[in-house]
Amino acid sequence: MSNYHIKHLEEYYQVYRKSVRNPESFWEEIAEEHFLWRKKWDNVLSWDFKKPEVKWFEGAQLNITENCIDRHLATRGDKTAILFEPNDPNEGAEHITYRQLHHRVNKFANVLKEQGVKRGDRVCIYVPMIPELAISLLACARIGAIHNVVFAGFSANALATRINDSDCKMVITSDGSYRGAKTIDLKGIVDEALESCEGVETVLVAKRIHSDINMKEGRDKWLQPLLDAASDQCKAEVMQAEDPLFILYTSGSTGKPKGMVHTTAGYMVYTAYTFKNAFQYRENDVYWCTADIGWITGHSYIVYGPLANGATTVLFEGVPSYPDFGRFWDIVEKHKVSQFYTAPTAIRALAKQGLEFVEKYDLSSLKVLGSVGEPINEEAWHWYNDNVGKGKSPIIDSWWQTETGGIMITPIPYVTPTKPTYATLPFIGVQPCLMDEKGEELKGNQVEGRLCIKFPWPSIARTIWGNHQRYKETYFSTYENKYFTGDGALRDEVGYYRITGRVDDVIIVSGHNLGTAPIEDAINEHPAVSESAIVGFPHDVKGSALYGYITLKDVGESRNHDNLRIEINQLISDRIGPIAKLNKIQFTEGLPKTRSGKIMRRILRKIAEKDTSNLGDISTLLNPECVQDIMDNAL
Ligand code: 7RM
Numbered sequence: 001m002s003n004y005h006i007k008h009l010e011e012y013y014q015v016y017r018k019s020v021r022n023p024e025s026f027w028e029e030i031a032e033e034h035f036l037w038r039k040k041w042d043n044v045l046s047w048d049f050k051k052p053e054v055k056w057f058e059g060a061q062l063n064i065t066e067n068c069i070d071r072h073l074a075t076r077g078d079k080t081a082i083l084f085e086p087n088d089p090n091e092g093a094e095h096i097t098y099r100q101l102h103h104r105v106n107k108f109a110n111v112l113k114e115q116g117v118k119r120g121d122r123v124c125i126y127v128p129m130i131p132e133l134a135i136s137l138l139a140c141a142r143i144g145a146i147h148n149v150v151f152a153g154f155s156a157n158a159l160a161t162r163i164n165d166s167d168c169k170m171v172i173t174s175d176g177s178y179r180g181a182k183t184i185d186l187k188g189i190v191d192e193a194l195e196s197c198e199g200v201e202t203v204l205v206a207k208r209i210h211s212d213i214n215m216k217e218g219r220d221k222w223l224q225p226l227l228d229a230a231s232d233q234c235k236a237e238v239m240q241a242e243d244p245l246f247i248l249y250t251s252g253s254t255g256k257p258k259g260m261v262h263t264t265a266g267y268m269v270y271t272a273y274t275f276k277n278a279f280q281y282r283e284n285d286v287y288w289c290t291a292d293i294g295w296i297t298g299h300s301y302i303v304y305g306p307l308a309n310g311a312t313t314v315l316f317e318g319v320p321s322y323p324d325f326g327r328f329w330d331i332v333e334k335h336k337v338s339q340f341y342t343a344p345t346a347i348r349a350l351a352k353q354g355l356e357f358v359e360k361y362d363l364s365s366l367k368v369l370g371s372v373g374e375p376i377n378e379e380a381w382h383w384y385n386d387n388v389g390k391g392k393s394p395i396i397d398s399w400w401q402t403e404t405g406g407i408m409i410t411p412i413p414y415v416t417p418t419k420p421t422y423a424t425l426p427f428i429g430v431q432p433c434l435m436d437e438k439g440e441e442l443k444g445n446q447v448e449g450r451l452c453i454k455f456p457w458p459s460i461a462r463t464i465w466g467n468h469q470r471y472k473e474t475y476f477s478t479y480e481n482k483y484f485t486g487d488g489a490l491r492d493e494v495g496y497y498r499i500t501g502r503v504d505d506v507i508i509v510s511g512h513n514l515g516t517a518p519i520e521d522a523i524n525e526h527p528a529v530s531e532s533a534i535v536g537f538p539h540d541v542k543g544s545a546l547y548g549y550i551t552l553k554d555v556g557e558s559r560n561h562d563n564l565r566i567e568i569n570q571l572i573s574d575r576i577g578p579i580a581k582l583n584k585i586q587f588t589e590g591l592p593k594t595r596s597g598k599i600m601r602r603i604l605r606k607i608a609e610k611d612t613s614n615l616g617d618i619s620t621l622l623n624p625e626c627v628q629d630i631m632d633n634a635l
Contacts, residue, residue, distance in 0.1 A: 003015050003018075003026070003029060003030065004030065004033065004034055004273070004276065005276060005277065006277050006412055006415055006428070007414075007415065008415055009415050009416060009417075011415075012412060012415050012416065012425070012428075015428055016425075016426070016428055016429075019428045019429040020429070020431055020455075023045065023429060023455065024044040024045050025044075026428075026429065027044060027045070027056070027269065027429065027458060028041075028044045030269060030273055031044075031057060031060075031265070031269050034269075034272065034273075035062070035067050035268065035269065035272070035308075036062065036066050036067050036070075036071045037060055037061065037062050038061040038062055038063070038238050039059070039060060039061040039062075040059075040060055041057040041058055041059045041060035041241060041265075042058055042059030042060075043055075043057075043058045043059060044056065044057060045456065046058065047456045049456075049476050049481045049482065049483065050476070050480075050481065051472075052471070052472055052475070052476045053462075054456045054460055054462060055241075055242050056241065056242075056263075056265060056266035056269075056456075056458045057241040057242075057265040057266060057269075057458075058241055058242060059240075059241065060240070060241040060265050061238050061239065061240060061241070062238070062239060062241065062264065062265060062268070063141070063142065063144075063236035063237060063238060063239055064141050064239075064245060064264055064267075064268045064304065064308075065105060065138050065141050065142045065236055066236050067268060067272075067308050068138065068303075068304060068307035068308050069081075069098060069101055069102050069105060069138070069307065070102065070236070072098045072310040073098055073099060073102060075310075076098050076310045077097065077098055077099040078097050078098075078099065079097060079098055079310065079312065080095040080096065080097055080312045081096055081097060081098045081100075081101045081307060081311075081312065081313070082095075082096040082101060082131055082134055082312075082313060082314075082315050083095055083096075083286065083312055083313070083314045083315065083335060084096065084130070084131050084314075084315050084317070085314060085315070085316045085317065085318070085331055085335070086130075086178075086317050086318070087178035087179070087180070087317040087318035087319075087322065088178070088318075089323065089327070089330065093334075093335070094131065096131060098310070101135070101138075102232075103232040104131075104135050104227075104232075105135055105138045105139050105142055105234075106142070106230075106231070106232045106233055106234035107227045107230040107231070107232050107234075108132075108135050108136060108138075108139035108142075108227060108230075109139040109140075109142035109143050109234040110230040110231050110234050111139075111204070111223070111226045111227055111230050112139055112140065112143055112145060112170070113143055113234075114226070114230070115170065115202050115204070115221070115226075116169075116201070116202070117140075117143065117145050117169070117170055118143075118144075118145070119143060119144035119145065119237055120144065120145070120146065120243075120244075121145045121146065121169055121170070122145070122146045122147075122148050122166045122167055122168040122169065122247065123136075123140050123145050123146070123147055123148065123168060123169070123170045123171075123172065124148045124149075124150060124159075124162065124163045124166075124168040124170065124171045124172070124200075125137065125140075125147055125148065125149045125150070125171075125172045126149075126150045126152050126154075126159060126171060126172065126173045126186065126189075126190060127152060127172055127173055127174055127186075127206065128152045128174060128177030128178070128184075128186065128208065128317065129152075129292055129293065129315060129316060129317040130174065130177075130206065130208055130315075130317055131315065132172075132174070132206045132223070133149075133293050133315075134293060134302070134303050134315060136172050137149065137246070137293070137299070137303055138303070138307075140246075141245060141246075142234060142236055142237065143234070143237050144237035144239055144243065146166075146244045146245070146246055146247060147245075147246045147247075148162060148163075148166045148168055148246065148247045148248070148249075148259070149246070149248060149293060149294050149299070150162050150163075150249070150294065151292055151294025151295065151595055151596075152173075152177055152184075152186055152292075152294060153184075153292075153294070153595045153622075154294075154595065154620060155189065155619050155620060156189045156190075156192035156193040157193070157619065158257075158619070158620050159189065159190070159193040160193040160194070160195075160196045160197050161256060161257065162249050162257065162259070163193065163194075163197045163199075163200060164196070164197055164199070165249075165256070165257070165259055165465065165466065166247050166259050166465050166466075167199050168197075168199065168200060169199055169200060169201050169202070170200065170201065170202045170203070170204065171190055171194070171200055171202075171203045171204075172203075172204045172206070172223075173186055173187060173190045173203060173204070173205055173206070174186055174187070174205060174206040174207065174208040174209075175187050175205060175206070175207055175208055175209055175210065175211050175213045176208060176209035176211045176213070177208060177209065178208070178209060178317060178318070179318075179319060180318065180319045180321060180322035181322060183209050183211065185211065185213075187205060187211075187213040187214070188213070188214075190203060191214060191216070194219075200219075201219070202219060202220075202221065203216070203219055203220045203221070204221055204222075204223045204226070205220055205221065205222055205223055206223045206224070207222065207223070207224060239264050240264070241263070241264055241265035241266070242263045242264070242265070242462070243263060243264050244261050244262070244263055244264075244462075245262050245263060245264045245267055245268075246261075246262055246299065247259040247260065247261055247262075247465045248260050248262070248295075248296055248299065248402055250296075250401075250402040250403070251594070251620070258464045258467075258470065258471075258474070259464055259465030259466065260402050260403055260461040260464060260465075261461055261462050261463045261464070261465050262405050262459065262461055262462070263462050265458075266405075266457075266458030266459050266460075267300075267304070267405050267406075267458070267459045268304065268308060269458050269459075270405060270406045270457060270458040270459035271300040271301070271304045271305035271308065271405065271406045271459060272304070272305055272308035272309055273428070274300075274305065274406045274407045274410075274427060275300075275301060275305030275306055275308070275309055275311070276309050277412050277427075277428070278370070278396055278398060278407050278410050278412060278413075278427070279339040279341070279368055279370065279396070279413070280339075280367070280368055280412070280413050280414060281306070281309055281311050281339065282338075283310075285311065285312070285338035285339060285367070286312045286314065286335050286336055286337050286338055286365075287306055287311050287312060287313050287314065287337070287338065287339040287341075288313070288314035288316070288331070288332070288335070288337045288339065288340050288341065289301045289302045289313070289314075289341040289342075289370075290316060290320075290328065290340075290341065290342040290343070290346060291341070291342075291343070291372075291373075291596075292596075293315075294595075295402075295596050296400075296401070296402040296405070297341075297372055297373070297596075300405060300406055300459075301341060301407075302315060305406070314331070314335060314337065316331065320346055320349065320350060321349075324357065325350060325353040325357045326357035326358070326360055326361065328340075328342075328346075328350065329357065329358055329360070329361035329363060329388075330361060332361065332363055332365065332366060333361040333362045333363065333365075336365035337365055337366065338365055338366065338367045338368065339366075339367060339368040339369075339370065340366055340368070340369055340370065340388070341369075341370035341371075341372065342370070342371065342372075343371065343372060343373040343374065343596070343597045344371055344373060344374045344375070344376040344377065344380050344597075345373070345374065345531075345593065345597035345598075345599075346597065347371070347376070347380045347383065347384050348377075348380050348524075348530060348531050351379075351380060351383040351384075351387075351530075352530045352553050355387060358387050358388060359387075363388060363390065366388065366389060366393045367393055367413070368393055368394060368396060368413045369384060369385075369388060369389050369393045369394070369395045369396070370395070370396045370397075370398055371384070371395060371396070371397045371398065372397075372398045372399075372400070372407075373596060373597055373598060374597070374598055374599070375421065375498075375499050375500070375501060375517035375520075375521075376395075376397050376420075376421060377421065377517070377520055377521040377524045378420050378421050378521045378524070378525065379521070379524045379525050380524070381395060381397070381420040381421060382420065385420075393413075394411065394413040394414060394418050395411075395418055396410050396411050396412075396413055396418075397410065397411070397418070397421070397422065397423045397424070398410035398423065399423040399487075399497070399499050401485065402461070403460070403461045403475065403485075404453075404457070404459065404460060404461075404485075405459030405460065405461060406427075406457075406459045407427055408426065408427055408430050408432070408453070408457070409423040409424065409425065409426050409427065409430065409432065409497050409499075410423055410424065410425075410427055411423075411424040411425065412427075419492075419496055421498055421517070421518075421521060422492070422496045422497065422498045423496075423497050423498065423499055424496045424497065425495065425496065425497070426497070429457050429458075430453065430457055431453060431454040431455040432451060432452070432453055432454070432489075432497065433451075433452050433453070433454050433482070434447055434448065434449035434450065434451060434452070434489060434490075434491060435449050435450045435452050435479050435482070435484075436449050436450075439479055439480070442491075445491050445492065445493050445494065445495055446490075446491065446492065446493050447490065447491055448488070448489070448490035448491075448500070448513070448515075449488070449489070449490075450478075450479075450484065450485075450487070450488055450489075450503055451485045451487045451488065451489040451497075451499070452479055452482040452483060452484050452485060453482065453483040453485065454481075454482055454483075456483075460483065486502055486503055486504070487499050487500075487501065487502055487503060488500040488501055488502070488503045488505075488506050488515050490515075498517075499517065500515025500516070500517045500518065501515050501516040501517045502601075504601075504602075505534075505535075505601050507534070507535070507536035507544050507546060508536075508543055508544055509536070509539075509542050509543065509544050509545060509546060509579060509580070510541075510542045510543065510579065511543070512579050514546070514576075514579070514580055516533070516534045516535075516601065518575075518576055518580075519534050519546070519548075519572060519576060519580050520532045520533065520534055521575070522571050522572045522574075522575035522576055522580075523548065523550060523568055523571065523572065525571055525575070526564075526567060526568055526571055527553075528552050528553060528554070528559065528564060529550055529551070529552060529553065529568070530551045530552060530553045531550075531551045531591055531599075532548055532549065532550045532551070532591075533548070533549045533591050533599045533601055533604055534546055534547070534548050534549075534582070534601075535547050535549075535601050535604045535605040535608045536605065536608070537583075537584075537605075537608040537609050537610075538609065539583065545583040545584075546580065546581070546582045546583055546584075547582065547583065547584045547586070547604075547608035547635070548568070548582040548584065548585045548586070549586050549588050549591055549604055549630065550568070550585060550586070550587055550588065551587070551588050551589065551590055551591060552564075552587060561587060564585075564587075565582075565585045568582070568585060569581045569582060569585075584608070584635045585635075586630070586633060586634065586635050588626065588629070588630050588633070589626060589629055590623055590626040590629075591604070591626065592604065592618070592621050592622075592623060592624070592626055592627050592630070593621065593622045593623060594620070594621065594622065595620065595621070595622050597622070600621065602616070603615055603616070603618065603627060604630070607627075607630055607631055607634050608634075610634070612631055615627070
């Protein structure tokens with residue numbers, strides 16, 4: 001038991017050392033003591049990063065839903081598993097207990113079976129943030145079907161690509177979805193996508209907005225009547241440890257999206273163990289991650305990790321700005337949220353709104369604040385720390401990826417002293433290293449390089465669906481025998497890691513390697529600045545020079561832009577050095593972002609390079625309209 005819940009720093013170092021010296025016996029002990037197995041493994045780990053091939057707990061048999069639901073029934077049957085907070089606060093929250101979740105997942109699983117879904121089949125889930133979304137993932141897992149969740153903000157084209165690539169035979173969706181004051185015609189998007197998806201036989205439609213939609217005879221079926229008629233008992237399919245649990249697409253910098261494949265046992269063990277420790281979850285806590293289940297953060301830290309720990313996990317349908325910018329804090333107060341996990345983009349958007357929205361609410365239930373998705377800039381870190389955490393809730397800046405399945409580098413709250421903008425120390429069992437351009441590992445502290453992982457952890461993605469070669473080339477070919485993350489990082493004098501941004505964002509100015517994060521950090525400290533993004537553009541003397549796109553807090557900022565430019569460069573000069581001063585500064589109305597809130601520097605780089613003939617597919621952006629505006633005003 002002792003290793004499962006880390007409580008102080010010395011213990012962290014001790015358990016960490018153990019996990020690195022003898023990973024197999026370490027993970028075996030965790031797996032042995034904290035999960036329900038139908039059969040134990042024959043072999044804890046076999047791996048070869050050259051092939052690449054990784055297998056954890058081979059020979060073991062289990063079903064992840066028995067771990068996330070059934071085993072809690074005896075002790076937590078009446079505890080809230082999922083706390084659904086709808087888009088419209090007046091609709092009222094819905095508490096789904098573990099017992100109710102058990103019934104609903106079983107019914108849904110039986111419907112899937114009746115509709116011809118078999119073990120190993122792929123099911124596409126294109127559902128907004130309503131309980132049916134979490135339940136549909138679990139229903140697939142119950143019967144051994146492989147879920148492929150597509151974020152319900154993606155276009156018909158993006159949806160069709162993902163359905164076809166993984167050859168899904170069924171799509172689960174809803175009539176429509178709410179997004180603040182707007183509704184979205186999801187079923188219409190599905191209909192359009194399916195015009196180019198021949199393999200889809202059945203579409204199950206949940207009712208959410210009660211809109212008048214088209215139902216295609218023989219293909220489309222309303223979900224509710226099928227659920228009503230189904231039995232609430234469904235035996236869990238006994239799965240092999242390495243059977244795929246799900247596919248989740250992540251966009252590559254070039255080419256089509258990559259269907260990352262996660263398997264069952266290792267993913268379960270790692271997401272459960274990281275959840276328990278990175279959030280210090282205790283039995284009566286209410287935990288809330290604001291991500292969408294359409295991203296890996298939602299898979300691992302709304303659904304599987306929390307439920308495997310018998311936690312109460314909030315599922316929020318809405319947006320931070322509806323009915324006003326106090327919505328997050330209203331929910332924290334109402335449900336006495338203890339752990340709150342969000343993204344820097346959301347923090348910056350809320351910080352821009354001023355303090356009155358935060359100060360109105362009682363946030364004293366909060367114990368842990370989390371950040372994920374992008375480097376959190378210093379200014380946003382302090383805003384979060386001071387105004388949300390009131391200086392007493394540690395911020396866990398957690399670094400990880402769709403490919404890693406779970407959190408890899410993070411402070412453990414109340415254990416690891418935090419440091420703004422630092423993800424700090426590797427999680428238990430994670431062996432990061434930094435590499436230089438020549439492929440040599442940088443030893444010791446105070447070094448900066450490319451972030452790799454030397455040894456497999458249980459939830460590493462096993463392949464790219466249908467393209468193992470691409471998996472090998474993308475992650476295991478840059479450095480021999482190492483998993484390459486694509487991120488740059490530095491290690492400070494005590495061994496803390498700071499992620500400096502994607503390596504393709506690293507800009508070499510007059511021979512100096514500059515990461516985007518520290519420069520953006522300095523810029524964002526300026527009181528008039530809301531957000532910024534830095535890219536390089538060709539320069540005859542420096543090789544590359546810096547181009548900054550900056551969004552001001554007050555769009556109609558009346559101050560002289562030239563003065564602002566001088567002040568901003570002065571700040572950069574003070575914080576980093578004159579080498580990092582910007583050659584060009586363009587003030588923008590907004591920055592292009594992915595649907596999960598990451599700034600798309602690739603597009604900004606093209607504009608800075610004056611190469612806008614091929615911007616790639618911008619239709620999946622959150623705000624494609626800002627691209628034209630940026631192009632029109634480019635310097
Ligand atoms: C969980 C998630 C992965 C990329 C990753 C980084 C960036 C994520 C942090 C971060 C700095 C962080 N999965 N990233 N977390 N950068 N600090 N705490 O976001 O597949 O969608 O993205 O996101 O570049 O490689 S993801």
